[in-house]
Structures are given as C-alpha cells and as structure tokens.
Amino acid sequence: MTGPDYRVEARGVLEAAGKALAAESARFAGIGWMRGTSGNLSIVLNRNPLRLAVTVSGLDKGELTSADVVVVDEYGRAVEEQPRPDLIPSAEAELHARVASLSGAGAVVHVHALQAVLAGHWWPDGIELRDLEMLKGIGRLAHDETVAIPVVPNSQDMKVLGDDVAKVFDPGVPAVVVARHGMYAWGRDLLQARHHTEIVEFLLQFKVETR
Numbered sequence: 684m685t686g687p688d689y690r691v692e693a694r695g696v697l698e699a700a701g702k703a704l705a706a707e708s709a710r711f712a713g714i715g716w717m718r719g720t721s722g723n724l725s726i727v728l729n730r731n732p733l734r735l736a737v738t739v740s741g742l743d744k745g746e747l748t749s750a751d752v753v754v755v756d757e758y759g760r761a762v763e764e765q766p767r768p769d770l771i772p773s774a775e776a777e778l779h780a781r782v783a784s785l786s787g788a789g790a791v792v793h794v795h796a797l798q799a800v801l802a803g804h805w806w807p808d809g810i811e812l813r814d815l816e817m818l819k820g821i822g823r824l825a826h827d828e829t830v831a832i833p834v835v836p837n838s839q840d841m842k843v844l845g846d847d848v849a850k851v852f853d854p855g856v857p858a859v860v861v862a863r864h865g866m867y868a869w870g871r872d873l874l875q876a877r878h879h880t881e882i883v884e885f886l887l888q889f890k891v892e893t894r
C-alpha cells in the first residue's frame with residue numbers, strides 16, 4: 684500500500700512500537716540494567732526490506748516517551764520517511780539490525796547489566812553453563828548439556844561488532860555478551876527478548892558468584 688493511508692497506518696505502528704520500547708526501557712532502567720543513557724532496544728517492523736524501530740540515542744532510558752523512536756534500515760541508518768527525521772537512532776542500531784537478521788528475532792534488547800560484563804571479563808572466550816533449571820528459560824536442557832554464551836570483544840565500529848557476532852552466533856543461544864560493555868539478547872517479540880535477558884543475566888550471576 685502507498686499514499687496517505689499507508690502513512691497513517693505506519694505512524695500508528697511506529698507509535699505502538701515506541702510505547703512498548705519506552706515501557707520496556709523504563710523497566711530495565713528500574714532494575715539498574717540501563718543506568719544513565721546506557722542500553723537500547725528495538726522491534727522489527729518489517730523483514731524484507733529490514734526495518735526496525737529503535738530507541739533514540741543518548742537519552743535517559745528510564746524516561747523515554749513513545750515518540751523517542753526511529754525507523755532504521757539494515758545498516759542502522761534512519762530511513763528518510765519518518766515522523767521525526769531530526770531524531771538520532773541509537774549508536775548501536777546497526778548491531779540490532781545485524782542480530783535481527785542473523786537470528787530472525789522480532790525484538791532485540793541491549794543492556795549494560797553488570798553480571799554480563801563481569802562474566803565477559805572472566806570468560807572472554809565464551810561462558811559455559813550447565814545443570815541449571817533456568818537454562819530451560821532459553822530453550823535448553825536443565826541437565827546434562829553444556830550451553831555456551833558467546834562473548835565478543837567490544838568495538839566502536841558496529842560493522843566490526845556485527846561481523847564478530849556473526850562468527851560466534853549460535854542459533855540455540857538467544858544472547859551474546861559484548862566484553863567490557865554489556866549484553867544483547869533477543870526473542871520472537873519484546874516480551875520473550877525481556878525473558879531471555881533476565882534469564883541470561885541470572886545464569887551469568889550464578890556463574891560469576893560460583894567461580
């Protein structure tokens with residue numbers, strides 16, 4: 684569909700995505716995983732061509748509104764036609780797009796959760812977990828299976844980060860730790876992405892505290 688009807692409908696979809704992202708950001712900020720301006724979130728709006736609604740850059744993630752959202756393409760660039768062309772998308776939008784493309788996820792969460800950063804420090808080659816009930820929360824077995832959460836080095840270049848994530852990507856693990864930075868987790872929608880984030884952070888805390 685093209686023309687004004689399409690634009691009205693697209694605006695409604697974006698506003699709903701912005702509302703969901705703002706609520707989720709506030710939730711993560713409330714538990715200390717998006718301190719200050721850290722972290723960013725996205726929802727996939729369209730798969731082909733890839734379009735994501737991503738949080739704006741540099742704002743307090745506990746205080747976003749439904750308008751603090753930008754539509755980006757597969758390279759994390761703001762697309763031309765959108766309600767607020769003045770807004771700057773997250774500096775990590777390209778990595779969201781890469782993760783969405785690799786995983787087929789409908790939503791991607793990036794938080795600066797401390798246990799993820801600590802675990803990336805102790806196990807820079809991957810964080811092995813086993814025999815924990817919470818592994819079921821990321822679709823794995825609670826017993827007799829080793830699950831490795833991949834770790835990639837940090838970079839300010841999202842293409843480099845994306846290539847590194849692609850190298851270690853495991854379709855059976857909905858998260859990756861970026862060393863000395865934070866965690867990315869994803870799911871079929873924002874709710875499942877939240878659950879994966881919470882479960883992985885729990886698993887990493889257990890690993891760190893029992894090392």
Ligand SMILES: CSCCC(=O)C(=O)COP(=O)(O)O
Nearest residue numbers: 720721722723740741773774
């Ligand atoms: C103090 S946060 C540094 C940037 C960062 O890692 C982050 O997650 C937030 O970046 P954004 O551009 O999405 O605000």
Ligand SMILES: [Zn+2]
Nearest residue numbers: 721722793865
């Ligand atoms: Zn970050």
